[in-house]
Amino acid sequence: MSQKSLVVIVAIVLTGLAVLLVAGHGPWAGHEIVAFSRTHGLNTGDIPVLGGWVVGMACCWRLWPRK
DSSP, X not given: OOHHHHHHHHHHHHHHHHHHHHHOOSGGGOSEEEESXXXXXXXXXXXXXXXXXXXXXXXXXXXXXXX
16 A cells, blocks of 8 residues: 555544544533534534644645655
8 A cells, every 4th residue: 555545544534533523512522612503613622623633634744755
């Protein structure tokens, strides 16, 4: 398997996990920062998830092979 394929797989997995975590509605979600609708919004608990996703995507970008 090539390095590009591995980076793409890692990026897809990171994005999927981030979406699942951000979409959760638990008591750990925290206070709502931005409301997108009556039932969905950006909570304080989503900030570390999004931060981890940004770090993961930056690592994927760094690992992408260059010519």
